Amino acid sequence: MWVNKPRTGELPRGVSHRTFRSEVHKADVGYCIYLPPGYESNAGERFPVIYNLHGAGGNELHGFDEVAVLDAGIRDGRWPPMIAVLPNGGKRTFFKDSHDGRYLSETLIIRELIPHIDHTYRTIAGRHGRCIEGHSMGGRGATRLAMKYPSLFCSLFNFAGNVPRTSAHFDPAKPDTYPNNYLGPDKQDYLDNDAFELLKRNLADIKGGLRIQIWCGTQDTGHLSTIRDFHQALLDAGVDHTYLEIEGQGHGKQPIIDLYRDIWFDYHVDSLRQAKP
Numbered sequence: 001m002w003v004n005k006p007r008t009g010e011l012p013r014g015v016s017h018r019t020f021r022s023e024v025h026k027a028d029v030g031y032c033i034y035l036p037p038g039y040e041s042n043a044g045e046r047f048p049v050i051y052n053l054h055g056a057g058g059n060e061l062h063g064f065d066e067v068a069v070l071d072a073g074i075r076d077g078r079w080p081p082m083i084a085v086l087p088n089g090g091k092r093t094f095f096k097d098s099h100d101g102r103y104l105s106e107t108l109i110i111r112e113l114i115p116h117i118d119h120t121y122r123t124i125a126g127r128h129g130r131c132i133e134g135h136s137m138g139g140r141g142a143t144r145l146a147m148k149y150p151s152l153f154c155s156l157f158n159f160a161g162n163v164p165r166t167s168a169h170f171d172p173a174k175p176d177t178y179p180n181n182y183l184g185p186d187k188q189d190y191l192d193n194d195a196f197e198l199l200k201r202n203l204a205d206i207k208g209g210l211r212i213q214i215w216c217g218t219q220d221t222g223h224l225s226t227i228r229d230f231h232q233a234l235l236d237a238g239v240d241h242t243y244l245e246i247e248g249q250g251h252g253k254q255p256i257i258d259l260y261r262d263i264w265f266d267y268h269v270d271s272l273r274q275a276k277p
Contacts (some may be wrong), residue, residue: 095141099184
């Protein structure tokens with residue numbers, strides 16, 4: 001589950017498959033990393049990092065479409081050189097820690113992977129050099145992690161990721177039903193995993209340095225309602241953000257990438273520029 005080896009020829013240009021040791025899972029965990037042109041030859045240079053989280057059922061072998069767009073844009077001079085990290089967060093963890101400790105995907109990303117990347121590669125190891133994004137479950141996970149740890153990231157891109165009011169689903173009478181079977185019997189765990197509650201809790205820090213971009217197709221009926229709800233919560237809280245509903249598009253990722261590939265990373269690049277000390 002935690003290490004998935006790529007097939008021959010599967011990895012795009014600049015991407016390699018690596019592993020690191022997760023102490024909380026007592027296992028090796030796979031990730032893919034894209035290193036931009038010039039990384040090896042410019043030994044004194046440090047680079048910003050984009051963490052791209054995968055959708056439900058996925059693993060570290062994801063995000064290759066976005067990486068190909070990023071690589072082409074860097075080589076064309078459209079965007080500055082950046083690193084991209086594609087973690088394995090577990091198939092349906094929503095990048096949360098489970099109450100029974102079986103899946104500790106939040107801890108894996110925040111406490112283990114990010115420090116490992118900063119220690120192993122020449123990153124800009126601070127909020128001003130770190131972005132997070134994801135599609136579907138990855139967008140949902142990226143949003144919650146950015147709301148919970150806004151001091152770690154300068155830019156968030158939620159691409160068609162549900163943003164549910166997790167605390168509203170706390171029901172001790174349904175211990176076998178999600179999310180109760182994952183988060184357990186303590187309501188505080190639901191509050192701590194609710195992006196709306198975290199928005200209120202960390203509002204000053206979010207306004208102080210986290211830029212937020214949210215996209216969703218108008219035909220993405222399974223995700224659009226909660227995304228609109230979160231968009232309204234950001235408006236009500238006075239959080240400046242970019243919000244786009246893409247007419248006629250559903251949940252498919254590639255058609256939307258094809259529409260916007262020339263500006264796909266503009267928002268992160270602008271966030272990094274604004275966050276630069």
